[in-house]
Amino acid sequence: MMLLLILVLFGIPEYRYCAPAYIDPDTIIKPEHIQRDVFELKDDVTRALDPRPPPEVSDQDAQEFLNDLGFLNGTYPSDEILTRADHIDGDAIATALKQFQKLYQLPESGLLDDDTRRLIAAPRCGLAELNIVPDRWTKQLLTYKIRSFPANFDPSTARHLIRQAFQQWSQHANLNIVEVSGASADIYVSDEPALHRDRLGQQCIFNRNTTLAHAFFPEVGDIHFNRDRIYSEEEFLSATMHEIGHSLGLDHSISKSSIMFPMHIRYHTEIPEEDRAALQALYGTRRIFKQSIPSATTKNTLKPPKLCSLEKIDTILNDYHGQIYIFAGEYYFALGERNPTGRPISTKWPRLPANIDAAFTCRNRKTFFFKGSKLWVYADNQLEAGYPKLIADELPGLPNHLNAVYVTKAGSILAIRKKHYWFYNPNKRPQVSSHFPRLIYDFKNMPPNMDAALFHTDGSVYFFKNREYFTMDMTNFTVSAGSPLEDKWFNC
Ligand SMILES: [Zn+2]
Ligand SMILES: [Zn+2]
Known part of the structure; x- marks a missing residue:
């Protein structure tokens, strides 16, 4: 009974700063350190560029x-x-x-700073040579034969992914590439142990199990996958497209958005423009018979909605160019045009699901999307390798099922769920202090159950709920009364 009384009087320890319902939230005296944590908006040049903790690299x-x-x-x-x-x-x-x-x-x-660790820890291509005199195939019809499949796929899945990878390249250039089952082919594809031999009997090696594969330049073109690697389908497709790039004569690129970047930091579902251009420089643009390529994006037979018809939004973000996007269901809308029409989300952010909870773009240009317990991270509209991952692993201390997030000037994250908020500071350990979650009534007049939040390039923080938006006054952390979305965002 005594314990119950203590719990009633003081609340459970995690919520010790939360106000009981009968206290006017405006009278809460906020601890000084919380104010500093949450409202510190000064630029901090020492802050990490990316809010996620870096991988361990000794x-x-x-x-x-x-x-x-x-x-x-x-x-x-x-x-x-x-x-x-x-x-x-x-x-x-x-x-x-x-x-x-x-x-x-x-x-x-x-x-060994954070970004350097991320590159060192990434799986990568084992090819260390350069195609110094750019060698290319001298014929337009190439054949490949799959000698052995990576063990963690069934052969039909692996065969399908390999075919898809070849087609992604050949559709852009004056090349046709077909699978053969006979004794000889131009390109042999195989699954190999750490120590193995190439076509000429020379020793060939995978240094570690983060090495995905390697390949030979024309006119050999063989592709060896690392038998010790457990690939996901996304990784296998992306890695196979990369190795085929070598088989066709392309070197590594230092551009992070290129499929020929040696570290697999992003998942590719199609050949980026810069790599198409490199291939076309070797083989010319396609002018021979067409191949039909299964589209990576889902086709949508419903009529796409207009922005002004939305009853509520899922989330809003501004990318590193300042372009603002609104998300609702399976569509996104680019603000700026008059009453924009929805476009399928996956056409701009491949593999991103519908009904996103929350999103923001960091100063390192990466866009983070939250849904349920998972996080998706995009750079240049390419999904980073290994994603989606769990929010709990990537941004420890933040809860699942968020309603709204924004990232402050100093690179910290404010996350809101229903009537609670969390503050994630990437430069502190733990990143989310034990003072959180706190009630959103720390922000005067903030309504609960927000749909979305945005730190705008105009310097203001906006919140969104149903058909209204709210502005936060940063001098006293007071939220304005709601205004109709049409007034500023919808341009109907
Ligand atoms: Zn490579
Ligand atoms: Zn090899």
Whole structure:
């Protein structure tokens, strides 16, 4: 009885700052540190560019990686395992890291910073050679034969994905590529152990199980998949398209949006424009018989809705160009035109589902989408490799089933669900302090059950609920009365 009385009087510990319902929320005295956490809007130059914690990468991992790529010893790896260069000192590693960072357009810190860790930890292509004199196939009809399939797929799935990967390339150039089952083919595709041999009997090696595959330039073109790797279908399709790029004569690219970027940091479902252009430079644009390609996007037979007909929105975001998008159901709407028409979400953000809970774009240009327990991250409208992932793993401390999020100038995340909010600071551990969740009545007049939130480039924070929007006054954290969406957003 005593315990019950204590619980009634003081509340459960997690909610110790929450106001009981009979107290006027306006009278809550907010702890100073919460105010600082939530309302700090100064730019912080030391803040992490990305709110997610970086992957674990030890100094030894980094040294092996730099060695594999030839940054430490100044050579590309040969076909034997490189000796671990234990005598290499910190200065040499810092210099090699700087070279790596310069090549991949990261800040040249010489340190294992977050973005450098992300690249080092990513699965990658095992090809370390360059197609110095661009070799190309001298014929237009190429054949491939699948000698063995990656063990974690059934053969029909793997065959379908491989065919899809070849077609994605061949539809753009003056090439036709067909599978054959006979004794000989131009390109042999196979699943290989760590140590294996190439077509000429030379030793061939996968250094680690984060190596996805490697391939040979024309006019060999063989593709070897790493038998020790458990691929997802998304990863396998993307990796196969990358290796076919080599089989057709393309080198690695330092552009992160290219399918020929050596680290698999994004999932590709089609060939990006820059890679189509590189292929067409070798083979010319397509002028021979057409192949029909199954579309990656779902076709929609319903008439797309008009923005002004929406009763409510799911979420709103502004991308790094400042373009604002509204999401509702399976459609997105680009603001700026008069009464925009919905377009299927998956045509702009491949693999993103309908009915998104919340979204924002960070200063590193990446867009984060939340739905249920999962998070999708896009860069240049390409899904990052490995996504969707769990919110609990990627942004620890934030809950599932969010209603609205926005990211502050300082790179922190304010997340709202029903009548609670959480504040995620990527530079603190834990990122979400034990003071959260708190009631949204910390923000005067904020209604519960928001649909969406936006930190606009005009410097204001807006909230959305049904057909109304609300503006937050940043000087006293008071939310305005609702105004009709037509007044500012819908342009009906
Ligand atoms: Zn490659
Ligand atoms: Zn090989």
